[in-house]
Amino acid sequence: MFINNGYKPKYKSPRFSFRKDSGEGISMWRLLLQYFFVLAIFITIVIGLFKLQIVKGDENLFLSGSNQEREVILKAPRGLIYDTNNVPLVYNSPSFRIMYDNSSIYDSGLKKVEKEKLEDDLIHTLAQVLKYDEKKMKDAYLAQSRTANGDVIKNDKITILKALGRDEVLAVYPNLDKLKGVYIQIDETRIYTYPEEFAHILGYTGDVTQDDLKNNENLTYIDDIGKSGIEEVYDDKLRGKNGIKIAQQDIENNMTGEYTSVYAEKGKDLKLYLDVNVQKKLSELLREDIKERGTLSGAAAIQDIETGGLIGAVSVPSYDPNKLRDNIESYNSDERKLFLNRLVSAYP
Structure with missing residues (x-):
């Protein structure tokens, strides 16, 4: 151990x-x-x-302020009207509207006088570019941006001019940078193929008013509604249902994108008992008779004795509904009362 x-x-x-x-x-x-x-x-x-x-603060601020969306109404094609043999009496021609958003002025913080000066300058510039009557444009603008008492209505969908063609729109585009708040919208114009022969029967369409918009929630600023004749009586059927498109744009009003959220539905078509050939011949004979008698007006109708339907119905003198925009004042002042339908409203 x-x-x-x-x-x-x-x-x-x-x-x-x-x-x-x-x-x-x-x-x-x-x-x-x-x-x-x-x-x-x-x-x-x-x-x-x-x-x-x-x-990148300024850049991001610019982008956030410039990426804006605007709701654009897609106008429903208005229903067509045919004679008894399916001959079209009207059609819809593609056209354009010049629209204006006056909130760009009335949210600016400027004085009232300064705002009105900007409005006048804008109308003046457009009138010069389009060679159009400045007073008529100003009246149309004020009708949509002022109340009866003269108070301002902030409106982002003011129609300054409608029924414009391609060349007129191309003249406006280069000036959009100095026309803040102005934008172009695709539209359609009602064209009558036999204007004077059918004017009192078909009637015509026109812009909606502020009262129309208040009284009918189905109407929008871009709608044309029937003002007389068949266009007025069957307006609800002919008008259809509008759609909605969302347009995306930058601060300079350049389109950056778009998408459709609701598609438009075309209005219903109408077929009349009237015959185009009979109507044209009846109009010709009536005008000759009026000239021979030395009178100023007259009316004539041809009825199908078996059915009671009218195959011809003419009132003279007449007017051209395709030229209402430029001739409404002269039409209204004509002593012969062009808008009077003597078939139903007065003895010739």
């Missing part, structure tokens, strides 16, 4: 030393790595915010 009296080894247990030193080292490195990782994320976020708000 051997007794070790006070002998101590000169080295520590390698197993114990290894576990202790290794454990402390791993914990410290983990803390350092986590610290630097969090710091890197924080620095990245700060740099990103700096670029977003400081370096």
Whole structure:
């Protein structure tokens, strides 16, 4: 038996030393790595915010203010009207409207006099570009932007001019940058194929008024409604249902995108008992008779004795509904009362 009296080894247990030193080292490195990782994320976020708000702040503000959406009404094609042999008496011709959003002026913070000056300048510029009567344009604008008492109506859908052709619109486009709030909308114009022969029968269409919009929630600013004749009597059937398109544009009114949310539904067609050939011949004979008698007016009708339906019905003098926009004043002032339908309203 051997007794070790006070002998101590000169080295520590390698197993114990290894576990202790290794454990402390791993914990410290983990803390350092986590610290630097969090710091890197924080620095990245700060740099990103700096670029977003400081370096590109003006650019982002411009983009946020310029990416605007406007609700555009898709006008429903108006129903057609045919004679007894399916000959079309009307058709819809593609055209354009010049629209105006006056909120660009009335949200500007300018004085009333300054706002009215901007309105006058805008109308003046458009009248010069289109070579159109400035007073008529101003009257049309005021009718949609003022109450009966003269108070301002903020309206983003004012029709300044309608029934414009391609060449007229092309003349306006280069000037849109100095016509803030002005935009072009696709439209359609009602064309009557036999205007004077059928004027008192078919009637004509016209713009909706502020009262029309208040009294009929189904109407929109872009609608044309029947003002007389068959166009007025069957207006609800002929008009159809409008759709909606969302137009996206930048601050300079440049279109950046669009999508349709509701599609338009065409109005219903109508078929009459009247015969185009009979109507034309009857109109010719009536005018000759009026001239021979030396009178100013007259009316004539031809009836189918078996059914009682009218195959011809003419009132003279007549008017051209295709030219109402330019001739309404002269038509109204004509002593012969062109709009009077002598078939039903008066003895010739």
